[in-house]
Amino acid sequence: MPEKTEPTTTENKRADERAEEPKGKPEGKRADKSEDSRPRRRQARGERRIAQLLQAAAQVFCTSGYTAASTNAIAREAGVSPGTLYQFFPNKEAIAIELGDRLMHEMRETYGEALAPLDAGTPLEQAIDAAVDPFMAFNTDHPVFFALMHGPDIPGRMAEAHDQLHTTLVTRIEALLASLMPGAAPPEVTRTAHVCLGIYKAGLELVLAHEGPEREAYVREVKDVLVRYLRPLVSDGA
Amino acid sequence: MPEKTEPTTTENKRADERAEEPKGKPEGKRADKSEDSRPRRRQARGERRIAQLLQAAAQVFCTSGYTAASTNAIAREAGVSPGTLYQFFPNKEAIAIELGDRLMHEMRETYGEALAPLDAGTPLEQAIDAAVDPFMAFNTDHPVFFALMHGPDIPGRMAEAHDQLHTTLVTRIEALLASLMPGAAPPEVTRTAHVCLGIYKAGLELVLAHEGPEREAYVREVKDVLVRYLRPLVSDGA
DNA sequence: CAAGAATGCGAGTGACCGCTCGCGTTTGTC
DNA sequence: GACAAACGCGAGCGGTCACTCGCATTCTTG
Incomplete structure (x- = not known):
């Protein structure tokens, strides 16, 4: 039993889909993927995870600064896996943004x-x-x-x-x-x-x-x- | 013919031999090596290299900040190889120190x-x-x-x-x-x-x-x- | 000059980090 | 219940970076 059942939220704020290219350094990695056209419908669980991750990120950024903060540390602080973090944010910068x-x-x-x-x-x-x-x-x-x-x-x-x-x-x-x-x-x-x-x-x-x-x-x-x-x-x- | 011949300087300032452990993260790496007892006599060339490396480091630190500055970039800016840099400084922190x-x-x-x-x-x-x-x-x-x-x-x-x-x-x-x-x-x-x-x-x-x-x-x-x-x-x- | 020390090189090593991928679970919809 | 989509996981990939190692060159000293 992972999450409590709650009335679903289908209205979302799209926390991802921002900050496309990290710096131009790793060239052919995450590129277009046929445009970001899909709005990516979120469930209530997802919104909660996002808030949770942002809170954890705030904590880690506060103590380590942005660059020194690792995404794995943020995920750990939030009690989720790295993969889950990247379910909601396309990259580290997007979290700070x-x-x-x-x-x-x-x-x-x-x-x-x-x-x-x-x-x-x-x-x-x-x-x-x-x-x-x-x-x-x-x-x-x-x-x-x-x-x-x-x-x-x-x-x-x-x-x-x-x-x-x-x-x-x-x-x-x-x-x-x-x-x-x-x-x-x-x-x-x-x-x-x-x-x-x-x-x-x-x-x-x-x-x-x-x-x-x-x-x-x-x-x-x-x-x-x-x-x-x-x-x-x-x-x-x- | 790499360096001009100059009167040798045997008095040195010992730019290395500082800042022993980087952070405790990479555990069994650079440890004791039978104490740093030897004063490591420097030649005039060495002193010049040190000054040159510090100037390059100043340049790079100025534009990138400490953490973002890579030791390889400092060496490159000074026109020497990474190995040469570590001939005179035990680690990155020592350069800043x-x-x-x-x-x-x-x-x-x-x-x-x-x-x-x-x-x-x-x-x-x-x-x-x-x-x-x-x-x-x-x-x-x-x-x-x-x-x-x-x-x-x-x-x-x-x-x-x-x-x-x-x-x-x-x-x-x-x-x-x-x-x-x-x-x-x-x-x-x-x-x-x-x-x-x-x-x-x-x-x-x-x-x-x-x-x-x-x-x-x-x-x-x-x-x-x-x-x-x-x-x-x-x-x-x- | 010869021995040894100081200097110089640069490919390589190990660790970390941002991020991905395949696969399993939960939730919403019909 | 059936199907799809959202969620969740964690081992692992590619890349970077601090730092090392073996070896060649230059200098000091006797």
Whole structure:
């Protein structure tokens, strides 16, 4: 008796069928196979396995990083065989991609309102709280995200995703800054945005490295750094 | 005719004989071999090869990171055979270790005076200039250093070296801060020191990612961040 | 010069890793 | 129940990589 009987799910999300060629190195291996036309109907069991495998992958990626994590280790962590893993993911990269996609989706869903328009007149401290808190919460809840986005050992598609997220964040921060510091040249705004993001990342690393009240203290420090850095540049009455 | 004839050097620095076991994974492979007692006298040719190999390794580590760099690629980059590489280094880790050691040595030699005692009354800006400029210069001159110290894919011994450097720097910064902010509890000083180092690292990443005048501008930004962060904490008259 | 040590080579070895394949089991549909 | 499709397994294939070994060459030393 392997799985409990549950109402079948025929609607699926297609976790495979992504990331076609690994790097172009092993040439004639997995190639076309008459197009990926079939949608590959999943059962409820399969969806559960996928979630299970992604959770295991998160665990392993977190402790070993992407490249050092072996697919066999992920399968073992999930309590399944390597063959089963490849039933649901075409290759190792696809696991990271899917994991990243789901995390991004959850982030957008939960904290989509962060870095929102922000009406003029908002005090700087409050603006920074609104921008920093959600992302800190998300990253402390999902340390894999940092692990996947940070290493120099990320797969090609993942690097793209990272760059895209980075650019998006910089653009958003630029918009925020533009509304805070009206009289500033665009290149300076861009630079300031990059610096803010850098400060946030560095702070995130410190925050993740500590626990409990110490962690809270570092969150405060990051916000202080940002406030003091931006205060001379903005024109709100604090 | 492979090498030019040069006055022989019999004084050596012993680039090998370090980092005994790779990880404990391949068990009975390279074990004791009757102790490493012999000092292994080097010729001038050997010293040149070592320098050449380290330079090649720096190049490859820089572009691929530590784990992704293959020893064969390093040997190829240096224009020698894999066997020759292993004539001078017992394993891949030893290459990184030796490279790191030499960089650390050069850093201490060239910029040992940075983060020096610093007599009371020094203005904050000047103190930060004196602390930041040398390290920025060193890191832009030797990008390998950042590559080796940064990745999550660093070898065991390298991580130790990194931690040691990190701790040393934090301690030095604590000392600097203690002289700047007399009335502050030790844990807060430690936290502030960690934040300063984090800001520096994040700034370094931004600086290394840009060239020319843009790079200069980011150096200025990093200093501004530090100045504005520390200004409210110190008690000098600026 | 002769002996021995240091240097140099590159095919080869063993281990690991991403991934596959054949075959057996479970589930959904009629 | 019958059939097909999805699921599950794990030995094993091909490839890469760190590292070795036997042998040739060059240098040092007496």
